Amino acid sequence: MTVSQIKSGHDAGRRFGVRISVRPLVRSLVRPFPHLLPARLVSLAALACGLCAPGLAQADYRVRVDAPKDIAKLLKDNLDVVRFAPRDDIGDAQFEHIVATIGEQVQELTSTEGYFSPVTHVDVATINGKRDVDIKVDAGPRTHIKDVDLKFTGPVAEQDPQRVEQLRNAWELPVDAPFRQSDWDKAKNDTLFQLGQKRYHAAKMTFSRAVVDADNDAASLAATYESGPPFTLGPLVITGTRRYPAQIIRNVNPLSEGEAFDADRLQELQRQIQATPYFSNVIISVTEDPSKAELAPVEVKVREFPTHRVQSGVGYTTDTGASVNGRYSYYNLFGKAWTFDSQARLEQYRQGGYAEIGMPPDESAYTNSLRGAFDRTYLNGLDQRSTQVGIKRARSRERYDWAYTLDFYRTDERPDGGERFLNKALVPAFSWNRRDVDDLIFPRKGNIINTQLGFAAKPLLTDQSFARLYGRIRQYFPVGQRDLVLARLELGAVLTNGNSNRIPSSLLFFAGGTSSIRGYTYQSIGRQQNGTTFPTKYLATASLEYQRWVTRDWGGAVFWDVGTATDDYRHPTPLYHGVGFGVRWRSPVGPVNLDLGYGVHDRRFRPSISLGVAF
Incomplete structure (x- = not known):
């Protein structure tokens, strides 16, 4: 790049637009501007000479810069006369040299903002034994x-x-x-x-x-x-694998040999590899050699996770209270990259754990797994103990997940002062999720959709036949540069003849809580009987929230939640409304929401805390 200034008939004084007036008993100081290498070298040499003769050093001085608003900060941050002001080791010669180069520095600085004809006035005076440097800059017209x-x-x-x-x-x-x-x-x-x-x-x-x-x-x-020649993508060249087979990477590869080069597609490959539990770091590169443009090899360099991983943590939620959890994972079971994953979780009102054995992705990028889980909650007068055992075949892509499952559910329900229920069901199901948002961690635009479909048929390890439908959508609408509106809709239904007494409670629905209707306790909205809240066959909740961001990381929100959980959609229970406000924080680990909700039905305020985006 070259920058040319066409200034016919301008002398040196006019060129730099500098006028320096020095009153009696005046001394000056300047440090060279970084873009002016020769002047910088001269000033540094002069400064070095001054430091070698400390007896000639003078006290510091004061500087005032009077300039248009759009360049004032630029000048105050970069002019050497300002940056050297706190120092007390500047001699008279150095001070005078720095003052002499003020105009040159102003010229260079303002030119970066499009002002090529500034006029600079520098007035230096000694008042009560202290030097004052007064700089006035007329930026002139902008280019x-x-x-x-x-x-x-x-x-x-x-x-x-x-x-x-x-x-x-x-x-x-x-x-x-x-x-x-x-x-x-x-x-x-x-x-x-x-x-x-x-x-x-x-x-x-x-x-x-x-x-x-x-x-x-x-x-x-x-x-x-x-432009150079058009590039097409060739085969993968994988390096860095030691414990786990490179075929895992080939199986999750979304690219096709011969497709046009696209940096976004390479990032998709990177994310697909990192979504597996085997690799901690992935670097994707393609040569820029034009002679290798056709079927250019895609170089994949990976760093593996250790085969063992142990994690633990503590936390707190307003839904289920304080918690402690531990997790153990092993990623090379049988020496075939099968995974074993287990977790235990203890909360005030909920305890549970799970274990899963999974195979590595196959050639269709599907993973097959065998899993089991136990969960116990005691809330609102109902002690629920749920066991789940099943198999799962799942696939995950850039923005989509889908899974086929076959699970056996068994629940033990023990209401306070009521009859105990033991229910079971064998449920084949399908789930599909889409994440069409601009940012998976801090979304401002797009939507996240979750859907589930399952059924059970008596007497195939099932007490009562039913079909189960569930859907949830979160829609993000950007407002201005920072703000956004968040809308949420959640619907669920269990279709069966008669009541739901013989259906496992973990397949039915509650409402209330942080991710449902704020202002009400967790799972407090359902079928009320003798002071106990039971799950229901139908669920409908909605939410509207406006987030006002004061800075990039901190903001506030106002919200309105509404919905109900009922056993009879034709004669539903009253709608439960929750309104309130909260604080939003884009933390290093994800979004943190602190809310205070008012439950209109209960006429009570309740706080709620949530971390992350619900998928």
């Missing part, structure tokens, strides 16, 4: 873009004219926009980045120029990009 000449050469110009037009339309410095050096650099680099993201992996910028006519306050920009 604007007069014309832009973007050229694209190579195959992209002939084979993909629509792509060229898209890149031209996406150019970030249009005609009449203010010229700033940082914007110019960013516009060039962003265009090159976008060109190289798809197909043209070896794209490069062969020419760039910004010609600034300071007399007319106009800038002419030009850049030329060479």
Whole structure:
């Protein structure tokens, strides 16, 4: 890149626009601006000489910078006379040299913001034995873009004219926009980045120029990009595997040999590999050698997790209280990369654990597993003890998950002062999830959908025949630069003849709690009988929330939740409303929500705490 200033007939004083007036008994100090290498070397040499003669050093001085708002901070942060002000080891010669270069530094600094004709006044005086440096800067008119000449050469110009037009339309410095050096650099680099993201992996910028006519306050920009040949993806070249077979990576690979190079697709491959439990780090690269553009090898470098992993933690939720949990995983069972995963969890109102043995992904990227789980809760007068054993065949892609399961459920329900129920069911089921959001950790736009479908038929290890349907959607709507509106809808139904007394309670529905209807205790909304809350056949909840973000990481929210859980949708129980407000924090481990909800039905305030995004 070259920057030219067209200033015919300007002398040195006019060029730098500097006027320095020095009152009697004045001394000055300057440190060279980083962009002016010769001046910096001179100042450093002068400063070094001054330090070698400490007897000549003077006390520090005061600086005042009077400049337009859009350049004032730039000058205060970068002018050497400001940065050296706290020092007391500057001699008279160094001070005078720094003052003498103030105008040159102002010129260089303001030019990065598009001001090429600043006029600088420097007044130095000694008052009561202390030196004052008064700097006044008239920035002058700002330079604007007069014309832009973007050229694209190579195959992209002939084979993909629509792509060229898209890149031209996406150019970030249009005609009449203010010229700033940082914007110019960013516009060039962003265009090159976008060109190289798809197909043209070896794209490069062969020419760039910004010609600034300071007399007319106009800038002419030009850049030329060479696309290079279109790249297609070839076979995987995998390195770094020792404990686990490389075939695992090939099985989860979403790429096809011969498909066009796409950086987003390579990131998808990276995420698919990291979604397995075997690899802690994954680096994907493709050569930029134009001679290898056709079927370019995809290099995959991995670092493996150890075969054993032990985890533990403590926590707290307003739903189930304080908790402690431990987890043990082994990733090379039978020496065939089968996984064993187990976890135990103890909470105030809930205890449970699970164990699962899984096979590595097969050639269709499906994983098969055998699992078992136990869960006990004691809430709202009902002691529930649930056991689940089953098999699962699941597959996960970039934004979709789906699973086929066959599970045997057995529940032991012990209501306070009531009759004990022992129920069982064998349930084949299918689940499908989609995550179509702009950011999986901190979403602002898009939606997350969860669906489940299952059934059970008596007498196949089942006490009562039924079909079970469940769906949940969270929709995110961005508002302005930071804010958002979050809408949620949740529906569930268990279709059966008669009541649900012989259906395992873990397959029925409650409402209330942090992720349901705030302002009510966890699982407190259901069928009420003798002071005990029982699960129901139907569920419907909804929520509307507005989040106002004050900074990037901190914000507030107001919300309204509504819904019910009932056994008769034709004559439902009253709707339960919850309203309130809360604090939002984008923490290093994910979103943290602290809410205070008011349950309109119960006329009580209840706090709630949640961590993460519900998938």
